[in-house]
């Protein structure tokens with residue numbers, strides 16, 4: 325019975341975003357840019373980079389098309405949506421497997437695009453669509469921007485803000501997938517807590533954590549795992565993970581999974597020996613107090629960043645300042661999360677329902693070897709916020725209790 329449940333669960337994990345949702349996204353982008361021609365290029369299959377990291381689609385391209393094969397292009401115009409696929413290359417396919425060709429009669433059904441054609445036709449189609457005065461939008465400095473500018477004979481407009489405005493609001497289905505990657509990441513942290521002890525190396529904790537979410541079917545880490553003990557905990561993006569941890573040190577773990585394309589970003593700081601020292605606990609209480617203040621204030625209409633009373637960062641900063649640790653608060657409070665761990669953002673937009681952000685205050689006192697960061701995944705709701713990662717304890721007493729259970 326358990327096995328059957330596991331199989332059903334694994335199948336559900338693989339399920340992704342539907343063709344119709346991708347179509348809705350394209351419709352919304354076209355509505356935001358009336359009369360425009362929009363071009364995007366997908367990720368290329370790289371001979372060398374591909375060996376280490378495998379192929380993953382470029383996030384904006386994935387967001388609008390759902391297409392996960394390499395070297396594809398996309399053109400959107402008021403009356404047309406065209407997916408351009410590279411012609412099949414049998415030599416390449418020996419290495420990375422069969423790819424869909426635009427001439428395959430199943431192409432529209434497989435891709436969700438009524439019009440699927442060869443990438444060789446890009447210039448011709450673009451010249452036709454952009455022949456008049458229609459503005460052409462692309463991501464700055466992309467291959468699509470360069471090629472479209474050449475074909476249309478004029479510079480492209482910046483697609484960043486229009487597409488960020490869409491990507492920042494998560495659909496119900498996206499939120500479901502983000503819950504899955506968050507849950508897998510919570511499981512990874514709990515497994516690390518059970519294992520942590522003096523004498524263990526940081527990379528062993530990282531191995532335990534990645535094993536948990538890869539085992540659950542997640543594709544990869546959403547970012548390079550940060551497992552930082554003692555003096556390393558004050559280095560914000562420490563990712564060497566080579567130190568042997570000792571009693572009395574803090575262990576900071578900033579580790580999150582990417583599952584079905586969606587990232588999670590989660591940080592906890594725990595005592596290696598299972599008990600905080602009074603000083604560690606004192607600093608920890610300030611960080612969690614700042615985080616709690618920001619979570620309480622999180623709701624539509626607030627800003628994430630900035631220093632004013634209308635921003636979550638400002639509220640956290642004020643709390644840390646009131647406890648005399650302002651000069652040790654080294655980074656801003658958080659960022660949007662979605663297909664990317666640092667998701668595409670238009671910083672001018674205030675918080676709205678459906679946005680998913682991290683709230684991650686940190687205090688780093690190098691001379692005391694105390695680095696504390698607490699980071700949770702937070703969904704903005706109609707009236708407030710929901711902490712998606714609330715299953716992972718945050719309070720010192722709860723962490724100590726969970727660590728005793730090994």
Ligand SMILES: [Mn+2]
Pocket residue numbers: 589590659682684699
């Ligand atoms: Mn983060």
